[in-house]
Amino acid sequence: MLTLAATATPAHAAETETRAIAAPDVAHAKKYAQDGVSVSLPGNWTVTENTAMDEGGGRALGIEADKPDFETLGLDITLQVYPEDIAPSLEGAAEFLVARQIDGSKNYSEPKHSDYKLGGRFPALVSRYTHTVFGADSPYAKRVDLYALKPCGDGWVCLIFAQTLAANESAASAGMAKLYETMKFAPAKE
Numbered sequence: 001m002l003t004l005a006a007t008a009t010p011a012h013a014a015e016t017e018t019r020a021i022a023a024p025d026v027a028h029a030k031k032y033a034q035d036g037v038s039v040s041l042p043g044n045w046t047v048t049e050n051t052a053m054d055e056g057g058g059r060a061l062g063i064e065a066d067k068p069d070f071e072t073l074g075l076d077i078t079l080q081v082y083p084e085d086i087a088p089s090l091e092g093a094a095e096f097l098v099a100r101q102i103d104g105s106k107n108y109s110e111p112k113h114s115d116y117k118l119g120g121r122f123p124a125l126v127s128r129y130t131h132t133v134f135g136a137d138s139p140y141a142k143r144v145d146l147y148a149l150k151p152c153g154d155g156w157v158c159l160i161f162a163q164t165l166a167a168n169e170s171a172a173s174a175g176m177a178k179l180y181e182t183m184k185f186a187p188a189k190e
Helices: 090-102 166-182
Strands: 030-034 037-041 045-052 059-065 076-083 112-118 122-130 142-153 156-165
Touching (some): 030 045, 037 076, 059 166, 076 166, 090 112, 090 122, 090 156, 112 142, 112 166, 122 166, 156 166
Antiparallel strands (some): 045 059, 122 142
């Protein structure tokens, strides 16, 4: 059975003066290479977690955009590496992860999935939906999830995704495009 990891988002957030996350600093990208995963990150993004996946010897990275203060909306990205024989389809991964995000709650609108281009260049999928607990004008109401999948090594497939707020869509798309074009996996030979 295929298991995808999902990131959690709090169901309620304080209504404060909020700002979108800063644009990713792709001009000053930094290299990350550990446990077979290599990728270029925007200069203002940080890998916060690197763990082994339960199945198949893959890896999972947690990546965060640097956040200057509490009022700035957070942006988390996940990069997961799967053996190609158990890798999910892009559509399957998106449907599974959105369902995990919503978790049966009646406080979300029906997600709408459509084709997307990360950074205007790379094939992806977007899911748009609304968290109805918040007022329509609240930045916490409009959700945008971005998903992309590609071969990233000999027999390996990488899935990157962000489950975020619409205010962070542009930053997520541009930063994920940098990840997409550079992500590779080459596990150490045993």
